[in-house]
Amino acid sequence: MSSPPQTIRWGHPALRVEIGVTDDGAARLAHLGLPGGPPAERRSWPPLPLVEVTAAGHGRSWSGARLVDTTLGGRLRYRTHRAARDGDRHTLTVELHDPETGLVAEVRYASPDGVPVLRSEVILRNAGDTALHLESVSSLVVGCLADGPQAVGDADLLWADNDWVAECRWQRRPMRATSPVLDDRVVHGDGNGKGEFTQTGRGVWSSCGRLPMGGLTGRDSGRTWLWQIEHNGGGWHWECGERDQLAYLALFGPTDTHHGWRHPLDAGAEFRTVPVALAFSDAGGPDEAFAALTHYRRAVRRPHPDHRRLPVIFNDYMNCLMGDPTTEKLLPLVDAAAEAGAEYFVIDAGWYDGEDGGWWDSVGAWEPAASRFPGERGIHEVLDRIRERGMTPGLWLEPEVIGVRSPMAGSLPDEAFFRRDGIRVTETGRHHLDLRHPAARAHLDEVVDRLVGVWGVGYLKLDHNIDPGSGTSARPGETPAAGLLGHNRAHLDWLDGVLDRHPHLVLENCSSGGMRWDYALLSRLQLQSTSDQQNLRLYAPIAASAPTAVTPEQGAVWAYPLPEDSLDEVAFTMANALLGRIHLSGRLPELRPDARALVHEGVAVHKVIRADLARATPVWPLGLPAWDDPWLALALRTPATTYLTVWRRPGSGAAAALPLPHLRGAAARVEVLYPAANQAALAWDPGTAALTLTLPTAPSAVLIRLTHPVPDTA
Numbered sequence: 030m031s032s033p034p035q036t037i038r039w040g041h042p043a044l045r046v047e048i049g050v051t052d053d054g055a056a057r058l059a060h061l062g063l064p065g066g067p068p069a070e071r072r073s074w075p076p077l078p079l080v081e082v083t084a085a086g087h088g089r090s091w092s093g094a095r096l097v098d099t100t101l102g103g104r105l106r107y108r109t110h111r112a113a114r115d116g117d118r119h120t121l122t123v124e125l126h127d128p129e130t131g132l133v134a135e136v137r138y139a140s141p142d143g144v145p146v147l148r149s150e151v152i153l154r155n156a157g158d159t160a161l162h163l164e165s166v167s168s169l170v171v172g173c174l175a176d177g178p179q180a181v182g183d184a185d186l187l188w189a190d191n192d193w194v195a196e197c198r199w200q201r202r203p204m205r206a207t208s209p210v211l212d213d214r215v216v217h218g219d220g221n222g223k224g225e226f227t228q229t230g231r232g233v234w235s236s237c238g239r240l241p242m243g244g245l246t247g248r249d250s251g252r253t254w255l256w257q258i259e260h261n262g263g264g265w266h267w268e269c270g271e272r273d274q275l276a277y278l279a280l281f282g283p284t285d286t287h288h289g290w291r292h293p294l295d296a297g298a299e300f301r302t303v304p305v306a307l308a309f310s311d312a313g314g315p316d317e318a319f320a321a322l323t324h325y326r327r328a329v330r331r332p333h334p335d336h337r338r339l340p341v342i343f344n345d346y347m348n349c350l351m352g353d354p355t356t357e358k359l360l361p362l363v364d365a366a367a368e369a370g371a372e373y374f375v376i377d378a379g380w381y382d383g384e385d386g387g388w389w390d391s392v393g394a395w396e397p398a399a400s401r402f403p404g405e406r407g408i409h410e411v412l413d414r415i416r417e418r419g420m421t422p423g424l425w426l427e428p429e430v431i432g433v434r435s436p437m438a439g440s441l442p443d444e445a446f447f448r449r450d451g452i453r454v455t456e457t458g459r460h461h462l463d464l465r466h467p468a469a470r471a472h473l474d475e476v477v478d479r480l481v482g483v484w485g486v487g488y489l490k491l492d493h494n495i496d497p498g499s500g501t502s503a504r505p506g507e508t509p510a511a512g513l514l515g516h517n518r519a520h521l522d523w524l525d526g527v528l529d530r531h532p533h534l535v536l537e538n539c540s541s542g543g544m545r546w547d548y549a550l551l552s553r554l555q556l557q558s559t560s561d562q563q564n565l566r567l568y569a570p571i572a573a574s575a576p577t578a579v580t581p582e583q584g585a586v587w588a589y590p591l592p593e594d595s596l597d598e599v600a601f602t603m604a605n606a607l608l609g610r611i612h613l614s615g616r617l618p619e620l621r622p623d624a625r626a627l628v629h630e631g632v633a634v635h636k637v638i639r640a641d642l643a644r645a646t647p648v649w650p651l652g653l654p655a656w657d658d659p660w661l662a663l664a665l666r667t668p669a670t671t672y673l674t675v676w677r678r679p680g681s682g683a684a685a686a687l688p689l690p691h692l693r694g695a696a697a698r699v700e701v702l703y704p705a706a707n708q709a710a711l712a713w714d715p716g717t718a719a720l721t722l723t724l725p726t727a728p729s730a731v732l733i734r735l736t737h738p739v740p741d742t743a
Contacts, residue, residue, distance in 0.1 A: 039112050039121045039138070040064060043145045044309070046138065048123060049074040054106035056125060058171055061147060063311050075172025075275050078102040079123060080134045080151050083285070084294075085162035087130070095225055095268060096165050096286065097279050101127060105134055117142045117328065131157025132294075141328035145321045148329070149280075150304040155294045163292040164285035168302040174245055174254055174269075175276035181208065184276060186226050186269060187244030187255070187315065189577065191236045194562040196543035197574035199653040202226075204245065208271040225270030229287045230263040232496040233461070233513065234544040240578055241265050241547050245276060246315055253310040253318040256280060260303040261549035262517040263496075264288045264510050280305040283510045289499060290510035303514075303549070315653065319577055320646035326548060326580050331528065335535050335555040339582050339610060339639040341370055341632055342423070342556075344490070346377035347614045348563055348589035352388060354380050355401045359411045365617035367418035369625075370632035373488050373535070374415045375423035380408065390458030392427055393435030395476045412484065423488025423535070424480060428473050429520070430459045430495060437472065445469040447501035447516075449509055454497045461497040463512070464519040473523065481531050491554070493540040517549070524553045537585065543571075546578045556585045556610055565589070565602040566728055569676045570654040572605040573663040576647035581609055581665055582639075589615035590628055597729045599624045600704045601676065603631035604730035607703060608642065608665050608674050611635055627704060634703045634732065641667050650687040650720075659727075660685045671697075671735040677724040684723045693718035695737040703732040 036059070037048040047060035057074045082101040083089065091098040105125035113120045118139050125134040135152040149169035155161055175184045184204040189197055207226040228239050235241050241260060246253040256278065258265040264283030269276065282303035283290035294300055306325060310317035330336075343366035345354055350362075354376050366374050382388030383398035397408035404410060415422040431437045431446070438460060445468045447454040447461040454461055462469040480486045500513025507515075528534065538550050539558035551557055557579045562568045568587065575584040586606035590599040599620075606612065611632065617625065645665035650673070654661045659681030664673040671692065675685070692715070699713045699720065709731050710723040724731065 037110055037123070039119070041119050041140065041142050043143045044140050044147065046121065046147065048079070050107045055103075056105070056107045056123060058173060060173060061171055061307070062309055063145065075277065076273050077170050077172035077277055078105055079136045079170060080105060080125065081165070081167040081170055081279060082132070082134070082153070083164040085164065087161075094227075095270065096167070096266070096281065096284060097170065097268075097272070097277065101130070101132065104129060105132070126156075130159070130161060131155065132161060141325060144324045144328060145310070146306055146308045146325035148304060148306045148325075151302045153294060153300045155296050155298055158296055160296065161294040163294055163300060164290070165281060166300065166302050167279050167281055168258070168305040169280045169307060170277070171307065172272060172275055172277040174278055175247070178210065178274055180247065180250070181205070181271055181274065181276050183247045183249050185246050185248055187246060188228050189240040189242060189574075191238060191240045191543060191546070193541050193544060194560055194567070195656065196546075196560050196571050197240065197578055198570070198656050199574060199577065204269070204271070204276065225268045227266065227268045230265045231288060232263040232498060233493070234263055234496050234540055235261055235265070235547040235549075237263060237496065237544045242578065243267055243269065244315065244318065245269060245278070251310070251312040251314040253313070253315050254278070255308045255315070255318040255322055256305060257322070257548055258282070258303060258305050259548045259552070260517065261520060261545065261547055262513050264290060264513060265303065278307070283514055288510040289508055290514070291508050292511050293506070306548075316648050323576065323580055323646045326551070329548070330552040333555050334533065336582055337643055339643060340372035341611045341613060341635065342373040342375060342488070342585070343369070343371035343420075343613045344375040344377055345614065346425070347561070347587045347612070348591055349614045349616055350377070350379075352377065352379040356403065356411055360414055361618045363411065363414050363418055363420075366613065367420055369613060369617060369628050370636065371613055372420055373423050374420045375425065375488055375490055376411065377425040377490065378492070380424065387434070390432040391434045392459070393431035393437035395426065395480070409484070412486070416485075421487035422485070423490060424486050425490045425492060426476070426480075427492045427494060428476070429462050429464070429493055431462060433458050433460065441468055441472060442466075444503060447497050447512075448503045449499075449501065454501065456495045456497045459495050461495065461501075463501055463503055463516050464523050465515050470519070470523055474526070477527055478530070481534055487533065488535045488537070490537040490539055490558075493545060521549060521553065524550075528553065551579060551583060555583065557583050558585050558612075559609070560587070562587075563589075565598060565605065566678055568602070568605050569661050569678065569730070570656055570658065572609060573649070573654040573661045573674070573676070575609060576663065576665070577653070581645060581647065582643040584609040585612045586610065587612045587614055588631070589613075590617070590620060590624060591615055592619040592621070592624075594624065596624060596627060597726055599627045600631070601728050601730045603628060604674055604676065604703065604732055607631060607635050607638075607732050608663055608672060630705060631703055638672060638702070638734075641665070641670055641672070645672070648689070648691065650689055651685075662687055664689065666691060668739045669737065671737070673720070673733040673735065674730065675722055675724070675733065676730040677727045679727045681727060683725050684721060687720045687722060688718060689720060689735070690718050692735065692737055697735040697737040699733065699735050701731050702734050707731055
């Protein structure tokens, strides 16, 4: 048998990966970055293996809170590798083997051509004779993010707190706050501490408390790494710390330590981790890394015409009917939405509630309430009016739950629901379906096929408003976290089936606003509801930050003007949505004519620019927005055009300088696109690449377009 290679080199023009293999077959990710740099030297190979695994009887060689330095991971030895091409995607599979247990690990890397992002997942196969009881398995381990004490000292950690109506709040903290210099004279344990910085998701909501994302950026160097865990449940974990004077990163799905997850891997059986992605920017800071992640998200999602068309959606819920739709209330809204330029009209929660307020714990059968839609045609009177006004009808649906008073709670078997200790889980008046069970899936398929195939609904807002805790142990010997992972994967499979049968159906991802932002779901679903925030001023930082977590053409932002709003406030709430997807709402028929004209103008401007939004990448001229920032700015850039929304909130001065370094030296044409009647004063300095903007009133917001020559790449 030939000896293994010393270095595996793989990648494409935007990414280079080097894996070092020692003489005894231990494989290490030695380099991950842009092509063209010096090759990795053997002496710089990091100590961590490609995969970290803990199992009953197989723990760690350096005990602590970390899930690295595992004995199983340390014993895995290189067997073979293979590189391939799948369309625009480059793939590399590295096979490892533990001779003691027979465990085989396939590390599967992939990267879209021309995009500096690495996607990773791991397949474990038990080729031994004895079952292994898994307790944690990494999806990606990188031991070479920042090389040396100076690089670690320069590094800041990034993460995003994410709460209901307070989504997408990015934070920044020096890495040295959690990985301090321990000692430079007497060294124990090779100088490695036991601390690290971690973020963990729990429960059913993947982004409740924090986004399943993180980052590491150099304050001086600008070198930045951003990662996302592509898992549609809360069972995920990441840790970033220092190991042998190198910054390391380890990304996981559910683990025993954090979620009570265990998985028996019988002889001959396989286990697949949740996929993750890591984006890289050499010197461009977080903006450049978020641009790479945006390109990656577009490359890996399911193709759908909605991503190109970006139709305007009216939804009757927010600051409008708030779950109380009736024929009488809806018909004037349908007419007003059509006049404003909406292309979809969505009837939100309550359309099935015949008890005038009992819609929460009666969901599940998804039949229209006759009391809300009287007459022979019932709800179809409204659906037909929507179509007559040139719009596509949509409905709100919360598919994964069954209210305790729903007839479906008694007609479906216990095995179709989340259970723990043999008891059906109940959370705030609802049960949770386990989509691994055929009866649960058949029920939802019947509902969707009836609403879409029979009623002609073209849009479903899929909401999810409860967290039933650790999961379900419906199967013998199954931990709740393992049951939850199984359900999550069945949920994705169900969504794939829905879109296979109804390829033009538009599906919105909503979970109490933004409690389930993840690219397991968003690689399938067309839109993401960004928040339930009802205050237009507080929505601004959420809207400005949304492109960190979702592509602009998938990020749905409420624009909900009210009759009592000033004209500045109407423009402000419309501006919130213009660089994303407009979710129009509010009491449009009651607006005075000048306010209604501002709404119509905003929709018209959005339709002019939306084709550019579907290919643009985000930039934050004032840095990632903070919740209380008085000035906020989001730019979306294409080669020839930069769109810039700027918000001024109360408590700030009237002028702000907005750096746009990508336009340095450009003779840009600058114009306010919205609102046309504005008091903004603009001054562009190509030498300093700064736009000075004056907005005399607060709150106020404007959308600006900077048109500039396409850079010469010859």
